[in-house]
Amino acid sequence: MATLPIYLYGNEVLKKKAENVTEITNADIKLIQNMFDTMRGYGIGLAANQVGVAKQILVIDISDNEEWKDTKPLVVINPEIIDEEGEWEFEEGCLSIPDIREKVWRPEKITLRYNDVNMKERKLEADGLLARVLQHEIDHLNGILFIDHISAAKRTLLKSKLTKVSKGEIETEYEVVAAPSKKKPKKK
Numbered sequence: 001m002a003t004l005p006i007y008l009y010g011n012e013v014l015k016k017k018a019e020n021v022t023e024i025t026n027a028d029i030k031l032i033q034n035m036f037d038t039m040r041g042y043g044i045g046l047a048a049n050q051v052g053v054a055k056q057i058l059v060i061d062i063s064d065n066e067e068w069k070d071t072k073p074l075v076v077i078n079p080e081i082i083d084e085e086g087e088w089e090f091e092e093g094c095l096s097i098p099d100i101r102e103k104v105w106r107p108e109k110i111t112l113r114y115n116d117v118n119m120k121e122r123k124l125e126a127d128g129l130l131a132r133v134l135q136h137e138i139d140h141l142n143g144i145l146f147i148d149h150i151s152a153a154k155r156t157l158l159k160s161k162l163t164k165v166s167k168g169e170i171e172t173e174y175e176v177v178a179a180p181s182k183k184k185p186k187k188k
């Protein structure tokens with residue numbers, strides 16, 4: 001069992017599309033186990049690039065939620081949303097953006113094509129909280145954050161807070177990796 005530090009907002013690895021996985025290695029299995037350990041108690045979903053690994057892998061465990069207590073932990077590799085339906089607004093947060101929560105509109109139901117941990121191709125229909133977490137994590141794997149879905153005006157209000165997050169000037173119960181500081185151009 002090992003936990004991994006979470007990469008905070010501002011890190012490049014969170015802004016890029018993660019790479020497709022063609023085979024699952026022992027190292028990937030370990031990564032997946034560590035991802036579950038890392039989010040336990042703090043979050044219900046985690047994308048590999050949030051722990052600095054740019055691979056199309058995400059994990060979800062929503063069984064702490066009473067309504068979803070029978071839902072098994074899920075490992076999703078190379079996900080692709082092939083159908084969506086409806087729309088609902090729900091407040092989201094993110095381990096990479098601590099202390100910020102915002103309401104986000106997303107499709108209510110989705111159909112997903114993905115590979116399981118044995119690289120077997122699977123299809124999943126999800127709604128409610130499960131569909132919500134899946135979309136949030138799939139966004140991560142495409143370099144998109146939940147705050148990219150809110151209005152520009154709202155984002156402007158969050159700007160100073162986001163700068164603090166990127167510098168790691170926040171308190172978290174879990175280990176984090178701040179974004180590298182931007183070097184000022186040298187004066188001639």
Ligand code: NI
Pocket residue numbers: 093094095096136140
């Ligand atoms: Ni997130």
